[in-house]
Amino acid sequence: MQNFFQILVSGISVGMIYGVIAFGYQLTFSTSKTLNFGQGEALTLGALVGLTAVNFLIGVSLGNLWAYLIALPVVFAFGMLQGTVVEWLGVRQAIRTKSEAGWIMATIALGIIFKNMAEHIWGKDPIKFPSPVSENPLTIFGVNVRLMEIIIVLGALAMMLGVELFNRRSIYGKAVVATANDRDAAGLMGINTSQVITFSYGLSSLSAALAGVLIAPITLTGANMGAALGLKAFAVAIIGGLSSGLGVVVGGLILGITESLTGFYFDTGYKDVPGLILLLLVLSFKPAGLFGKTAIKKV
């Protein structure tokens, strides 16, 4: 039983990471029906900018934890900016011309450019990210867990709650919700929908960048760290449903936990299989995702 909880905990922390990245997909999809396929690279850049900031702050003799906390706003600001750039260069034109696929190619292309930039600036080798907290495991009810894994879960939840609160409580958030519900109607009501879309792209990259600095201390930072995660998160977004914020979180947890459980109880070589089978099942029986609303597209 103890083993089960041990596996569950590691599945949850992996799943939360998938969830945060997938949340980024959901943010832009709800407002603009487009996605940033460079989400994995946004994660990479966030982690690498975080690495530079943390190392600089440790250099001016700050403790690891303070350095990490002070670096966070820098990473957030960078993520926001990076997402804005993606929207300006890759998506805006496609939305205006109502292009069906232009934004797909554009965001993929931008992702490749960002990755090459990262390789150029930070080199191609994976680098160790200084851990803000002790790396020794804690034992809670017989389950060993690293402090950073708890922070991953809390950080991811805080991020999603923050966005949810913003959407429900603030006037700007209501503009986002209105745009998500019906972009044309929101536009007629005087909401600057193109600004809302830009903002949602910024927020989307911000959440990816947050995911980057959250996992960096327990993995390695490098130009290639985001590629596999970005793809997994895309599967999560499909499973959970692109139109539901709650759906992607649950989708992330489902994928993370099934991966870990299969690895432990079945065979570590087949870890990725059940998640992908689930993906296929969802696509055939509920294409809008487990929590998604089926949209009727009138032609």
Next chain:
Amino acid sequence: MLIKKGILAVALSALLGSTAYAQQTIKIGLSGPMTGGSAAMGVSMRDGAKLAAAEINKAGGVLGKQIQLVERDDEAKNELGVQIAQELINKENVIATVGFINTGVSLAAQRFYQEAEIPVMNNVATGTLVTKQFMQPEHKANYIFRNSANDSIQSAMVADAVKKAGFSKPAIIADSTNYGQLGKADLEKALAALGIKPVAVEKFNIGDTDMTAQALRAKDAGADVVLTYAIGPELAQTVNSVVKLGWKVPVMGSWTLSMASFIDAAGANGEGVLMPQTFIQTPSTPKRKAFIDAYQAAYKVDRIPSPVSAAQGYDSVLLLAAAIEQAKSTDGKKIREALENLDKKLEGVVTNYDHPFSATDHEAITANIPVLGTVKGGRVVPANPADLEGANALRVKPKS
């Protein structure tokens, strides 16, 4: 018409010019990953090979010509390795190639060299199959050579260390690449020869960040030692997961446990792991001292990212250059024949070479050459310092 003739003349002169240029240098291909998880090995191998080429060129080159290394990044991808092989053979007209870090890339790419009758010196890839892919008598001649310790040597050393330390229930954790899976098979074979059966055999993919499930399965099976076959970043995740479980268990594995990316990412968790090493960054012979000094001076580093790869990269160019000199030709067939009967005694970094290859034996490194290394204070040191002291320092291939 006149213009056409002009173009033809220009093209012709360019063509002549390029052949004239080709005659002034001897082109040797170099293929290895300069990016991704294997990059530390590829870059160290390249830098070691460049040192050897520079030394040879300074002393007058080979056959009176300068060696030119044509470097390519195969990104540890099989398909890219294949493309590069074709480019190096057909476009760059290399007369031989050194490199291949990844067994999978080596197995996929070297058949093109075999077909073109161009010798390949595998200086890092360790898969046992690498030199046996084109064995006689099925093939007329084998163009594939190696100067790294192959997996059957390494797994036998690891199995031996398991037995000597009195462990009886090893768990194997390997990655899903050709390297990890072929190595895992070798390890199982070597353990079986000693009457040991692993209690758990686990697998993970490149890029995985959480090995809790694998480590927990091994722990649950009652393993008393963890054996690994993978590369740096994932090895670090493996020992981190083992330590996270609060499981105090010794870790041993293939030579990749010496990679800087493993040592840095595992930190304190990586201390004390054991692995076979053909070269440890310590000046145990004058040649090794000169090599370490030259490497540090040329690339401004203190710790070589992958010392084994650097040393073997250096030796591979040395061996090829000697063979070309002996063949008195850049013809692949003649170079192969010279390698198989190399008369010059060579002082290398890993070992001294005296007829390292024969027509049937294409492995320069034998089981007696590597020593066990361990990680101590963020560096690889000999596990038993006596292994590299005095007369033990230089271990050479026994005469057949």
